[in-house]
Amino acid sequence: MNRLLLLLTIWMAACTNPKQEFFPPKGTRDVNPDTRLAINFRTEPTIGTQGKIRIWDAETDEVVDSLDLSIPAGPTRRTTLPKPPYAWEPYNYDQPRRTNADTKPGTPSGIAGPTSDAYQLTIIGGFTDGFHFHPIIVTGTKAEIYPHHNLLDYDRSYYVTIDEGVLTTEQDDFHGITKADGWCFHTKHEAPAAHKRVLTVSSDGSADFTTVQGAMDFIPDNSTEHYTVYIHDGDYEELVYFRNKRNVTIEGESREGVYIHYPNNEVFNPHPDDVSTNELPGTFPSRRAAFMVDNCSDITLRNLTIATTLRGQAEGLLINGERILLEEVTINGSGDALQANGSIYLYRCRIKGDGDTILGRGPCYFERCRIVSRGPFMWIRNTEANHGNIFYHCRFQGIGGKQLLARTSPKYPSSATCEAVLINCQLENVAPEGWAGLPEDTSRVRFWEYNSRDTEDNAIDTSQRAAGSRRLDPAHDRDTIRYYSDPANILYGWNPRHQTK
Numbered sequence: 001m002n003r004l005l006l007l008l009t010i011w012m013a014a015c016t017n018p019k020q021e022f023f024p025p026k027g028t029r030d031v032n033p034d035t036r037l038a039i040n041f042r043t044e045p046t047i048g049t050q051g052k053i054r055i056w057d058a059e060t061d062e063v064v065d066s067l068d069l070s071i072p073a074g075p076t077r078r079t080t081l082p083k084p085p086y087a088w089e090p091y092n093y094d095q096p097r098r099t100n101a102d103t104k105p106g107t108p109s110g111i112a113g114p115t116s117d118a119y120q121l122t123i124i125g126g127f128t129d130g131f132h133f134h135p136i137i138v139t140g141t142k143a144e145i146y147p148h149h150n151l152l153d154y155d156r157s158y159y160v161t162i163d164e165g166v167l168t169t170e171q172d173d174f175h176g177i178t179k180a181d182g183w184c185f186h187t188k189h190e191a192p193a194a195h196k197r198v199l200t201v202s203s204d205g206s207a208d209f210t211t212v213q214g215a216m217d218f219i220p221d222n223s224t225e226h227y228t229v230y231i232h233d234g235d236y237e238e239l240v241y242f243r244n245k246r247n248v249t250i251e252g253e254s255r256e257g258v259y260i261h262y263p264n265n266e267v268f269n270p271h272p273d274d275v276s277t278n279e280l281p282g283t284f285p286s287r288r289a290a291f292m293v294d295n296c297s298d299i300t301l302r303n304l305t306i307a308t309t310l311r312g313q314a315e316g317l318l319i320n321g322e323r324i325l326l327e328e329v330t331i332n333g334s335g336d337a338l339q340a341n342g343s344i345y346l347y348r349c350r351i352k353g354d355g356d357t358i359l360g361r362g363p364c365y366f367e368r369c370r371i372v373s374r375g376p377f378m379w380i381r382n383t384e385a386n387h388g389n390i391f392y393h394c395r396f397q398g399i400g401g402k403q404l405l406a407r408t409s410p411k412y413p414s415s416a417t418c419e420a421v422l423i424n425c426q427l428e429n430v431a432p433e434g435w436a437g438l439p440e441d442t443s444r445v446r447f448w449e450y451n452s453r454d455t456e457d458n459a460i461d462t463s464q465r466a467a468g469s470r471r472l473d474p475a476h477d478r479d480t481i482r483y484y485s486d487p488a489n490i491l492y493g494w495n496p497r498h499q500t501k
Contacts, residue, residue, distance in 0.1 A: 019042060020041055020042075021039070022037075022039055023039075023040075023205075026182050026184060028185045030189075031187050032187070032188060032205055032207075032208075032209055033152040033154055033188070033214075034149075034209055034213065034214030035205060035210045036144055036147075036211070037144070037147065038142055038145065039167070040142050041142075042169075043169055043170055044138065044141050044169075045167045045168065046138075046168050047166075048069055049069060050070050050163075050166075051176070052068050052162075053067040053145055053160070054161045054162075055159075056158060056160075056161065056179070057156060057158060058156075058158055064158065065147045065152075067120075067136075067146075067147070067148075069165075071117075071118075072118070073135065074132030074133070074268040075119065075268060075270065077267065078266070078267050078270075079273070084271070084274050085276060086283050087111055087275055087276075087282070087284050088111070090283075091284055093243060093295045095126070097126035097244075098126055099123055100122060103123060103128050105121035105122055105130035106130045109128045109129050110275070111275060111284070112274055115272070120132055120134070120135055125216065125240075126244075127241055127285065127287070129287075131241070131287055132269050133239060134263070136166075137263075139237075155188070155189045156186070157184060157187075158185060159179055159182070159183060159185075160183040162177040163176050192208045192218065196208075197225065197226065198230060199218060199219075199227065199228070200230050200232065201229060202234060203232070203234030207232060211236065212250070213242070216242040216245065217242075219248060221244040221245065222245075222246050224247065225247065226249070228249045229248065230253070231250065231260075232253050232258075233252075233254055233258055234258065234259075235261075236259065237262060238260070238262060239264060239290065240260060240262075240291045240292065241292040241294065243295045245299060246297050248298075250301050250304070251301075251304075252304030254303065255303050255328050255330060256305065258303070259304075259305050259307070260290070260304060260306050261307040261308065262291075262308060263308065264287075264290050264310060264314065265308060265314035269288050271287075271288075272284065281361070289308065289317060289318035290306060290309075291306045291318070293318070293320065295320055296320075296322075297324075298322075299323075300325045300326075301326045301329050302327045302328055303328045303329070304330075306329065306332070308334065308337075310334065312335060314334040314335060314337075315333050315337060316331040316332050317333070317339070318339040319339065319342060321342045321344075322342045322492075323343055323494050324342060325344075325500075327349070328348050328349070329346070330350045330351075330352075331349065331350070332353075333351075333354075335353065335354050335355050335356055336353070337353030338359070338360075339360045340358065340361075340362065340364045341360045341362075342361075343364075344365070345364075345496040346364065346365070346366045347496075347500050348367075348368050349370075350369065351370070353372075353375075354373070354374045355375020356375065356376055356407075357376070357377055357378060358378040358379075358380070359378070360380070361380075361381050361383070361386070362380060363382065363388065363389075365487040365490050366392065366394050368392070369395075370394065370397065371396050372397045373399070373403050374398075374400045376403060376405070376407045376436070377403060378406045378407075379406065380419065380420050381414040383413070383414055383417050384417045386492075387490045388421075389421075390421050390490050391423065392425075393423070395425065396422075396428065397429060398428065398429030398431075402432070403430060403431060404430075404434065404435065405422070405434045406420045407437045408437040408438065409437045410439050415437065415445075417444045418446075423481060424450065424453075427453070427460055430460075432461070434464075435447045435466040435469045442467075442469075445468055447469040447470070448471070449462070449469075449470075449471055450472035450474070451474070
């Protein structure tokens with residue numbers, strides 16, 4: 001009797017505490033086609049270097065997607081090749097939007113050569129040259145599996161198989177998944193209605209989309225109608241890249257609760273071997289940020305956090321566009337935490353990085369923002385064609401020592417025309433010289449500041465500022481100060497202040 005009771009107890013424990021839990025759960029219906037797959041183990045699993053994960057069409061028994069663990073995710077060391085030239089012709093954004101379903105990842109979309117298939121590749125947002133990605137990411141006891149984008153359809157049944165060795169545990173209690181194990185699911189009957197203009201995203205699969213990328217892929221390119229993407233609180237570990245989007249608001253449920261992040265940088269997703277990226281307008285797009293807004297206009301990002309979780313040249317957010325508004329957004333990166341190219345307005349944002357924390361061509365207007373940096377706060381590369389970076393009532397906080405406000409270098413043509421202007425800003429742990437790398441001829445350089453204060457509202461001693469920089473005088477420069485206090489003067493006539501909440 002005691003033996004029977006013991007066996008019954010063991011059986012009940014196995015039923016109530018399974019070795020693994022699956023997402024989507026086995027047999028689930030109404031699953032979003034942009035779903036991630038996940039397995040929760042009792043202990044932290046280890047990712048193998050062989051075997052495949054396959055997603056099968058349950059009706060035809062054909063493989064819909066395959067992830068080969070013998071292929072490394074991406075490079076881990078910086079290339080030793082010499083820096084290639086920038087594109088000699090503008091990148092062509094007027095192309096049909098391709099996906100993994102109709103195009104081989106790595107197919108050239110511009111003048112760059114094919115991307116090598118020595119690493120994992122997936123097409124995101126129509127960028128056929130492809131992104132390196134991690135097929136599995138382990139966080140604690142959860143292994144999250146990332147299928148290639150845009151391969152699952154609506155109203156289809158799928159099942160998943162995993163070869164032995166793809167994931168292992170210390171208990172040696174996982175030996176893969178077969179068809180007989182029954183990890184199957186059925187996707188939603190249809191996509192959101194074509195007339196729907198408010199799309200929802202939730203990482204638990206309960207909204208219109210499970211990923212931010214899935215929602216952005218649904219929105220037509222160059223739309224004249226306004227779309228809102230509302231993101232519920234959750235952890236969104238995904239690479240986000242979209243292009244050619246117009247009139248879209250991406251809003252989070254809460255700034256701290258919506259966390260969009262990915263381990264990406266210049267090493268993992270480098271520029272092509274034969275083309276450099278992003279120094280000049282229209283050049284080949286960069287792939288090294290966690291969240292990329294490319295060739296877009298009239299986009300609002302509000303109430304969320306964006307981050308890259310790798311060090312190096314690693315933006316949390318990279319923008320190429322016009323009339324881009326960021327409100328109550330936190331951006332965490334490393335070198336070049338924010339790259340900003342185009343007319344961009346940032347209100348009550350927090351940007352944290354490891355140096356050259358703000359990079360780009362501008363023009364950008366920062367109002368009541370906080371910038372935290374372990375190295376120079378910015379490297380601005382605007383030409384005479386537009387303004388650079390303007391900071392109005394912002395706070396600069398250096399960490400790990402006293403940091404430069406901005407630097408430039410004579411090896412870049414933009415050093416002769418770069419502009420960074422601070423109006424009524426608070427400075428903490430800023431180097432006495434403030435600025436560095438100015439050219440001999442500073443007649444067109446605008447490294448200017450007015451009424452810089454410390455954290456106790458005392459005037460900053462600017463007597464040691466670098467030669468060629470300038471402190472604006474409240475009487476003599478009154479009109480200049482007024483000019484820089486209005487974002488419309490900086491952003492080609494666009495005044496976004498009325499669009500903030």
